[in-house]
Structures are given as structure tokens and as C-alpha cells.
């Protein structure tokens with residue numbers, strides 16, 4: 001975001017001027033000091049604090065308060081600035097600060113102050129800038145009597161607190177100089193306030209994101225003739241964007257994502273000063289208007305997750321300052337070739353995933369040499385990847401999933417020399433081709449995330465993958481690969497997420513897996529930030545940072561035989577282990593109970609025998625557990641973590657017994673009976689929630705049938 005300047009400096013050479021003044025003051029009246037009244041008003045602040053961050057050492061009554069830490073005075077020894085941000089202050093804000101009649105700026109941001117914001121400060125007849133952001137302040141903003149004379153406040157930052165209630169109206173009426181109102185990240189309710197639009201002719205910044213505001217975007221904003229920034233994302237706003245908003249020609253920045261706004265965007269083209277437009281995750285419809293080209297200053301456009309449709313107008317080529325174009329998850333269609341990307345030479349991010357675009361990938365894209373992220377996945381493009389993609393020297397993120405691409409070998413050879421590439425998703429292509437195994441693939445030295453899933457490719461895990469020494473996540477599920485897991489897997493020092501499920505791998509589970517360094521240690525796995533949010537496990541749980549993705553081993557749906565190696569107990573960092581649908585036999589090895597970070601353990605549909613280890617109850621974070629369809633025997637635990645899972649976790653083991661299933665345990669083999677305590681139920685709920693947040697048991701967008709993995 002562009003910082004909007006609202007501080008007006010005069011032309012004085014400040015340091016020299018200041019020095020001259022100090023000399024002057026010293027010569028003139030060496031004993032002058034701030035007044036006792038100012039001193040005592042300041043000291044009142046300390047009395048309200050339970051923790052003063054060591055200020056008492058400097059704030060001594062026998063000294064000039066102008067020399068106190070955090071205090072600045074003017075040449076008349078009047079306190080003008082109280083700057084106490086990030087001081088570790090706790091307690092309440094004293095209303096006595098309102099007695100400092102010359103105070104211009106009060107900054108108490110980034111402390112742990114609680115209680116209310118004294119009206120004396122908001123209504124001060126001197127304060128211009130009041131910043132109490134990042135505290136624990138509560139309560140609402142009070143109404144000032146409308147008879148109050150005009151107040152000079154220009155900047156009010158109350159963001160990141162716990163304020164509640166509706167915005168007052170009369171208070172803004174007297175704030176005739178207000179320029180910035182920043183109330184983001186609170187719990188304000190009611191409507192977006194518009195009073196400042198009428199009462200404050202210089203009102204420029206309205207930042208209200210992350211609150212609980214509701215109703216529509218008020219037409220009254222049309223009176224905000226100096227408004228540059230309107231930000232109210234992550235609220236409950238609904239209705240259409242009112243025509244009045246499109247009269248506010250001064251607007252440069254509109255950010256209203258994650259609301260329920262609907263209707264079309266046509267009027268937006270009147271806002272010719274617009275630099276950023278973010279309307280993602282709303283319910284907008286209609287197309288991008290033809291005259292979008294009028295927005296010559298536009299740098300960022302985010303319209304993802306809406307219901308917009310139609311073709312991209314060729315006029316988009318006239319928005320030559322575009323840096324980010326995010327149109328993901330809409331119903332845009334038609335050929336992209338209409339847009340001449342040659343003129344979009346500043347473009348860095350282009351995200352068109354989940355739309356209905358057809359035709360070929362336009363060649364002109366390859367002239368956008370600054371592109372760092374390109375995601376065209378899940379459209380109806382066809383044709384081949386062009387060699388010209390090599391022109392995109394800055395490309396770090398490339399996602400071309402499900403575009404009917406063919407010739408995997410050629411595709412990899414085109415991409416292998418893209419030295420910047422760290423994330424590559426090319427799954428759901430190359431159907432029934434053979435995984436290139438020879439040494440003809442070389443390069444990809446910076447690749448950290450590689451997905452070639454759901455290609456139904458035959459072959460084996462190729463050796464050239466062993467040279468991708470930075471690889472952190474490897475997705476090969478949904479192919480028809482055979483053979484064993486190669487031993488070199490443990491030489492990939494950064495690999496922390498391996499999914500080779502739904503293939504035809506055979507042999508025993510390699511003990512090399514048990515040596516994977518990232519799974520043995522708690523080290524943060526990946527350094528890379530994704531250029532675009534990546535959705536893993538379930539759509540719409542987004543990962544911005546690869547390091548935040550869970551450590552996973554998924555070998556499910558293969559033909560692995562033999563026992564589960566006990567050595568796997570070394571993979572202490574593992575969060576999810578899925579060995580289901582194989583031909584594994586023998587007992588569940590005791591060391592598995594050492595995997596105390598596991599949130600998901602699935603051993604179902606194998607030939608496992610023996611009893612359920614009581615020590616599996618050590619897996620306190622487990623929220624998904626499945627050992628169904630094996631040949632296990634003995635009692636189902638009636639205490640601890642395991643007792644909290646449903647019958648379906650244990651089904652299909654005829655020799656298991658327990659009070660809840662048909663097969664009751666004989667008294668000899670029954671374990672100690674116990675009633676599941678409330679605490680256990682409670683903890684399960686908590687684990688389930690944390691699992692949901694982590695793995696994205698997504699309900700929000702379930703109506704959209706999407707693949708489990710995409711980038």
C-alpha cells in the first residue's frame with residue numbers, strides 16, 4: 001500500500017533551527033522548565049499504570065519534564081509530544097493527559113494498555129495525532145455533544161484493540177480537521193461512518209478492516225471528496241457498490257475483501273486515480289468493464305473468489321502499470337489472447353486459477369519478464385508450453401495444473417533451466433505418459449515444491465529427483481509408478497512433505513524413509529514464501545509460507561508389503577502418517593507410539609495383526625485415527641485418547657472387542673472400564689479444532705468440487 005502523506009513539514013532547515021533555539025533558550029533563561037501543572041498531568045499517567053516500563057527513573061518530579069524520556073517540548077517549554085510506543089506499559093490511560101494544553105501528538109501504541117480511551121483525549125483542544133493502536137483497550141467511542149467547538153484532531157489510530165459498539169456520529173461532527181481514521185482490527189459493529197465526509201473536508205483515509213461492520217457501503221461516502229483510501233475488508237458488508245462511491249475521484253486505494261458485496265463493477269472505471277482495487281472473496285458478478293483501460297494508474301487488481309464472468313477485455317492491455325492481477329476462482333471465459341500482455345511489462349503476478357478460459361496460453365505472456373508468479377491451473381487452455389517461458393527469468397512460482405498438457409519430458413526440459421523456479425505444479429496433465437527416467441533432466445536447482453500428481457504416469461521414482469537438493473515438498477500421488485522407494489530419499493535434506501499415495505509401489509517400506517532428516521527433527525522445514533497462496537489438503541486452506549505446511553508422509557493406496565519398520569519411530573516431527581490400503585502385515589510396532597506430534601495416523605485396510613498398543617494413547621495430538629479393516633485383536637481401549645475415536649476407526653477387525661461394539665470382551669481380556677471424562681472430551685474437541693485449522697477440514701467451499709491438491 002502507498003503510504004499517504006499527511007504530515008506537512010515547513011521549509012525550515014530543522015536541525016540548525018533547533019540548535020539555534022536551544023542556544024537561545026540556554027542563554028536567555030537557563031532555569032526555565034515545564035510548568036508544575038504539566039508535570040503533575042504527566043505523573044498522573046504513571047499512577048494509572050501497573051507497569052511503567054521503567055519510566056519512573058526518568059520522570060522525576062525534581063527535574064524538568066521536558067527532559068523526561070518520551071517527552072518533547074517546544075521553545076516555550078510546553079509539552080507537545082508524548083511518545084511512549086512499545087514501552088511495555090500496562091494499566092489504564094489517564095484522562096489527565098488531556099490537561100496538557102499544548103500537546104500535539106500522543107503515541108501510546110504497542111503497549112498493553114487496557115480500559116477505555118478517555119474522551120478527554122479524543123476531544124482535546126490541542127491534540128492533532130492520537131495513536132493508541134496495538135493495545136487492549138475496550139469499550140466504545142463516546143458521543144461528544146454537538147455543541148462542542150471544532151476539535152483539531154487529524155489522525156486517530158485506534159486499530160488493533162478490543163473496541164466495540166457503533167461509531168458515534170456527533171463526535172465526528174466536531175472533528176473538522178480529521179484526515180485519518182484507522183480503526184481496523186477491533187470489534188466495531190453497525191455501519192461504516194460517513195459523518196467525517198461532510199464535516200471534515202480533508203478526510204482522506206478510512207481504515208476499518210477486520211471489524212464486524214454490517215449493512216451496505218453507504219452512499220454518504222460520495223461526500224468524501226478527498227478520500228484516498230477506503231479499507232473495510234473482513235467485515236459483514238453486503239449490497240452493491242453504490243454509484244455515489246464512483247464519484248469519489250480522489251480514491252486511490254479500495255480494499256473491501258471478505259464481505260458479501262454483490263453486483264457489477266461498471267462504475268469503477270470512473271475512479272481514474274485508482275492504484276489498488278481489492279474486492280476478493282465477495283459475491284460480485286458481471287464482467288470486467290471494457291473501459292477498464294481508463295484506469296491508467298492501476299497497479300493491483302484482486303477480484304478472486306467472486307462470481308464474475310465474461311471475457312477479459314482487450315482494454316486491460318492499457319492498464320500498463322499493472323503489477324498484480326488476481327482473478328482466481330471466478331467464471332471468466334473466452335480466449336486470453338485478446339489481452340496483449342506485451343504492454344503489461346510491469347506485471348509480477350498473474351493468477352487465473354479456477355476459471356473457464358479457453359484457447360492457448362497467449363505467447364505475449366512470455367514477454368512479461370518481471371513475472372514472479374504465474375498460475376493458469378484449472379482452466380480449459382490447451383496446447384503446449386512454449387520454450388519462451390525461459391524468458392521469464394524471475395519466475396519463482398509456476399502452476400499449470402489440469403491444462404491438458406502433453407509430453408512431460410519436453411515440458412521438464414523446457415523448465416529445468418528456469419533458475420529462479422522454486423515452486424512447480426504440473427499435475428493432472430500428461431495422462432498415461434511415462435515418467436522420464438533418464439539423466440536428460442537436469443537443473444531445477446532451486447526447486448522446493450514439485451507436484452506431478454494425478455498424471456497416471458507409469459515408470460518409477462526417477463533418479464534425477466535426487467539432484468533436487470532443495471526439495472521440501474514432493475507430490476507424486478495418483479500415478480501408476482512402480483518399484484521401491486529409492487534409498488536416496490533420505491539424502492534430500494529438506495524434504496518434509498512426501499505424498500506418493502495412489503501408485504503401484506511394491507516391496508517393503510524402505511527404512512531410508514526413517515532417516516529423512518526433516519522428519520526426524522523439529523527444524524522449520526522450508527524457507528520459501530509462496531508467491532501465491534497454495535492450498536493443500538483441502539481447498540481454501542491457504543498456505544503462504546511453505547514452512548507452515550505440515551510434515552507429512554503419505555504412502556497410502558500402494559502395494560507395499562512386509563512389516564511397518566520400527567525405525568519409523570524416529571520420525572518424531574511427523575504430523576501425518578498414512579499407510580492405509582497396502583498389504584502390510586505384522587504388528588503395529590511399539591516405536592510408532594513415540595511419534596507424539598502425530599495429528600493423523602491411518603493404518604487402515606492392511607493385514608496388521610496383534611493388539612492395539614496401549615501406548616498409542618501417548619499420541620495426545622491425534623485427531624484422526626484409523627486402524628479399520630485389519631486383523632487386529634483384543635480390547636479397544638476404553639480410556640485415553642484412543643477411546644475418543646468413533647467405532648468406524650476400529651471397524652472391520654472381527655477379533656477386536658469392546659463395550660460399544662457387538663463383540664463384547666470376555667471378562668478375562670477386558671481392559672479397565674472407565675467413563676470418558678469431560679476433560680478428555682474437551683481435549684478432543686480442541687485437538688479437532690486445531691486439526692481443522694491446520695489441515696483445513698473445509699466446509700466453507702464444499703459446494704465447489706475441487707481437487708485435493710493444487711497450486
Ligand SMILES: *[C@@H]1O[C@H](CO)[C@@H](O)[C@H](O)[C@H]1NC(C)=O
Nearest residue numbers: 037041095096097098099120
Ligand atoms: C485535569 O483533568 C482532569 C480529568 O480530565 C480534570 O478532572 C481536572 O479538572 C483537570 N485539572 C486541571 C487543572 O485542568
Ligand SMILES: *[C@@H]1O[C@H](CO)[C@@H](O)[C@H](O)[C@H]1NC(C)=O
Nearest residue numbers: 085107109129130131155157
Ligand atoms: C507511533 O509510534 C510507532 C512506533 O514508533 C510508529 O510506528 C507509529 O508510526 C507512530 N504513530 C504515528 C501516528 O506516528
Ligand SMILES: *[C@@H]1O[C@H](CO)[C@@H](O)[C@H](O)[C@H]1NC(C)=O
Nearest residue numbers: 109131133155156157180182
Ligand atoms: C497508526 O495509523 C497512522 C495513520 O494511518 C499511522 O501513521 C501510524 O503509523 C499507525 N501506527 C502504527 C503503530 O502503525
Ligand SMILES: *[C@@H]1O[C@H](CO)[C@@H](O)[C@H](O)[C@H]1NC(C)=O
Nearest residue numbers: 133134157159160182205207
Ligand atoms: C492502521 O494502523 C495499523 C497499525 O495498527 C497500520 O499497520 C496500518 O498501516 C494503518 N493503516 C493505514 C491505512 O494507515
Ligand SMILES: *[C@@H]1O[C@H](CO)[C@@H](O)[C@H](O)[C@H]1NC(C)=O
Nearest residue numbers: 214215216236237238239240
Ligand atoms: C444486508 O444484510 C442485512 C442483515 O445484516 C439484511 O437485513 C439486508 O437485507 C441485507 N441487504 C442486502 C442488500 O442484501
Ligand SMILES: *[C@@H]1O[C@H](CO)[C@@H](O)[C@H](O)[C@H]1NC(C)=O
Nearest residue numbers: 243244246247266267268270
Ligand atoms: C461516470 O462518469 C460519467 C461521466 O463523467 C458519468 O456520466 C457517469 O454517470 C459516471 N458513472 C458513475 C457510475 O458514477
Ligand SMILES: *[C@@H]1O[C@H](CO)[C@@H](O)[C@H](O)[C@H]1NC(C)=O
Nearest residue numbers: 283285286306307308309331
Ligand atoms: C453466479 O453467476 C451465474 C451466472 O453467471 C448465476 O447463474 C449463479 O446463480 C451465480 N451464483 C451465485 C452464487 O451468485
Ligand SMILES: *[C@@H]1O[C@H](CO)[C@@H](O)[C@H](O)[C@H]1NC(C)=O
Nearest residue numbers: 290293313314315316317318
Ligand atoms: C488504449 O488507449 C488508447 C488511447 O489512450 C486508445 O486509443 C485505445 O483504443 C485503447 N485500447 C484499448 C484496447 O482500449
Ligand SMILES: *[C@@H]1O[C@H](CO)[C@@H](O)[C@H](O)[C@H]1NC(C)=O
Nearest residue numbers: 378379380402403428706707
Ligand atoms: C480437469 O479439466 C477437465 C476439462 O477441463 C475437467 O473436466 C476436469 O473436471 C478437471 N479435473 C479436475 C480435477 O479439476
Ligand SMILES: *[C@@H]1O[C@H](CO)[C@@H](O)[C@H](O)[C@H]1NC(C)=O
Nearest residue numbers: 454455456477478479480502
Ligand atoms: C488414483 O489415481 C488415479 C489416477 O492415476 C485416479 O484416477 C484415481 O481417482 C485416484 N484415486 C484416488 C482414491 O485418489
Ligand SMILES: *[C@@H]1O[C@H](CO)[C@@H](O)[C@H](O)[C@H]1NC(C)=O
Nearest residue numbers: 501556557578580600602624
Ligand atoms: C489416507 O489415505 C486414504 C487414501 O488416499 C484416504 O482415503 C484417507 O482419508 C487418508 N486418511 C486420512 C485420515 O486422511
Ligand SMILES: *[C@@H]1O[C@H](CO)[C@@H](O)[C@H](O)[C@H]1NC(C)=O
Nearest residue numbers: 566567569570590591593594
Ligand atoms: C521411544 O522413546 C523412548 C523414551 O522416550 C525411548 O526409550 C525409546 O528408545 C524410543 N524408541 C525409539 C524406537 O525411538
